[in-house]
Amino acid sequence: MFTAYRGPYIRPVANSPNPSVPIRPAATVVLARDGLDGVEFLMVRRDHKAVFMSGAHVFPGGAVDDIDDSPLARTAVAWSGDPDEFSWRAAALRELFEEAGVLVGSGAEMDQRLEGSDLYEALVASGERLDADALEYFGNWVTPLGPPRRFDARFFVAAATGDPVTDDREVFEAVWVRAGDALDAADRGEWQLEFPTRTTLEMFAGYTTAAEVMAVAASTEVVRIAPRIAQSADGSINILLPGDPGFDEAPA
Numbered sequence: 001m002f003t004a005y006r007g008p009y010i011r012p013v014a015n016s017p018n019p020s021v022p023i024r025p026a027a028t029v030v031l032a033r034d035g036l037d038g039v040e041f042l043m044v045r046r047d048h049k050a051v052f053m054s055g056a057h058v059f060p061g062g063a064v065d066d067i068d069d070s071p072l073a074r075t076a077v078a079w080s081g082d083p084d085e086f087s088w089r090a091a092a093l094r095e096l097f098e099e100a101g102v103l104v105g106s107g108a109e110m111d112q113r114l115e116g117s118d119l120y121e122a123l124v125a126s127g128e129r130l131d132a133d134a135l136e137y138f139g140n141w142v143t144p145l146g147p148p149r150r151f152d153a154r155f156f157v158a159a160a161t162g163d164p165v166t167d168d169r170e171v172f173e174a175v176w177v178r179a180g181d182a183l184d185a186a187d188r189g190e191w192q193l194e195f196p197t198r199t200t201l202e203m204f205a206g207y208t209t210a211a212e213v214m215a216v217a218a219s220t221e222v223v224r225i226a227p228r229i230a231q232s233a234d235g236s237i238n239i240l241l242p243g244d245p246g247f248d249e250a251p252a
Contacts, residue, residue, distance in 0.1 A: 019145060019251075026151035027092035028061030029135070030200060031102065032210040033160030033176065039210050040176040041201070042164055044099060056192040057182065059200070060102075062095040063151065064088060067116050076120040078105065079132035088154045089132035094119060097130075100164040100174055105131025134158050138217035141196040142226040144239075145251045155200060157217040159210050179205035195227065195239045228252055 031042040043057050067073060069087035077090045096102050097119060101112045108128040110119065123129060139155030164174040177185075179201040185191040186198065193201070207213050228250035230238045240247040 018148075021145075021148065021150050023142065023150045023152050025064040025088065025091075026062060026153040027064060027088045027095060028059050028153055028155045029092045029096045029104075030059045030155060030157040030204075030213075031096070031100075031160050031164075032157060032204075032213045034210050035176060035178065038178050038208045039204070039213055040178055041182070041204070042100060042102075042160070043175055043177055043182060044164075045173045056194050056197070057186075058194070058197055059155075060096045060099040061092065061153065062099070064091040065116060067120065068094060070117075070120075072117060072120045072124070076123040076129060077132050078129045081133070085137070086132070088137075089135055089156070090130075092135060092154070092156050093130040093132060102160075102164055103128075103130060104134050104158055105129065136214055136217035137222060138220040139196070139200065140222050140224045142224065144227045144229045146229040153196070155196070157213060159214060196225075226252075 033040050033042075042060065044060055046056050046058055064087050068090040073090045073094075074086065077086070077093060079086050079089055093104055094116070096104065097110065097112070098115050103110065106123065106126075106128040108123065108126045110122055110126075114122050135156040135158050137154060137156050140153070141155065142152050143150035182191065182193065182201050183198065183205065186193040204213050204216070207216065225241065228240045228247055230240055230246050230250040232238060238246070240250055
């Protein structure tokens, strides 16, 4: 399913990897909707000055914070499944609102400047709850050794609700795009797609409706994927996965 990839991956510093960089939990939301010419996905562009994935086109998401596992979050976010999954799902929904202004499962109107506990408190005050059951968990990517920040990111997909508006602080230029069009833009050098984003788009490129995407995500067995970075003699960066030549020798 996966092959070695030669290209950019979160701007690694291949010659001086720092093994002390902590791996933080994170969550990403792939929002899907039915477009006129097939299923479309919400993507945003990260700030060019960002330390992590600067300038890349990504799906909304971010780190899991302590507030995402709090009693306040559990009041503001509805989830009927495994309690151990809650903080990841709450973070996914919170980040989706903070970055793109989309509230999954809630019809409330919220000031997009609300973040973290302020957002959860506003939801509780409004009597509304975010719906973590609307998320399908389908992927788990770990940032390899090399970049200045590392994450253990869970990828979720949800059917589109609301109109996106970027925060214009961390991310910009929210756009609905078909998977094939995003991949073509990257191949032309117009967009920067990091490896997990590219692989996710490739996974969903053959489907035509949001319902199909949700069904595929629901039936996907999640495998924790922890790539490694290797640098070729010509200076190019290779992203290696288990089974690829050179994987066992690459820094872990």
